[in-house]
Amino acid sequence: MTPPRHQEHKDHQDPTSWRTYRPILILERCVHCLQCWIFCPDSSVVVKAGKVVGFDLEHCKGCGICAYECPDKFHAIEMVLEKQVKV
Numbered sequence: 001m002t003p004p005r006h007q008e009h010k011d012h013q014d015p016t017s018w019r020t021y022r023p024i025l026i027l028e029r030c031v032h033c034l035q036c037w038i039f040c041p042d043s044s045v046v047v048k049a050g051k052v053v054g055f056d057l058e059h060c061k062g063c064g065i066c067a068y069e070c071p072d073k074f075h076a077i078e079m080v081l082e083k084q085v086k087v
């Protein structure tokens with residue numbers, strides 16, 4: 001049996017178990033300026049061939065910095081409640 005403290009530590013490393021919000025990319029609004037990628041503290045914005053394609057939800061902490069840094073005129077990232085997307 002896993003001691004409680006170890007279990008807590010394991011959960012801490014798995015953001016999917018405690019994250020409140022997750023970022024959603026609205027691709028049609030994104031101009032691929034990469035501001036979100038630059039500012040994400042967890043390197044969880046996924047970029048392929050110079051374009052944002054989504055988020056690494058295994059590591060994203062749901063902090064919302066990417067959405068905050070996305071320029072207002074594009075507003076290409078929305079933070080949504082996990083419980084709204086989980087079935």
Ligand code: SF4
Nearest residue numbers: 030031033034036070
């Ligand atoms: S900051 Fe916004 S517009 Fe720029 S790449 Fe990220 S999602 Fe796209």
Ligand code: SF4
Nearest residue numbers: 040060061063064066
């Ligand atoms: S919510 Fe935070 S951790 Fe997740 S992709 Fe955005 S900036 Fe990175």
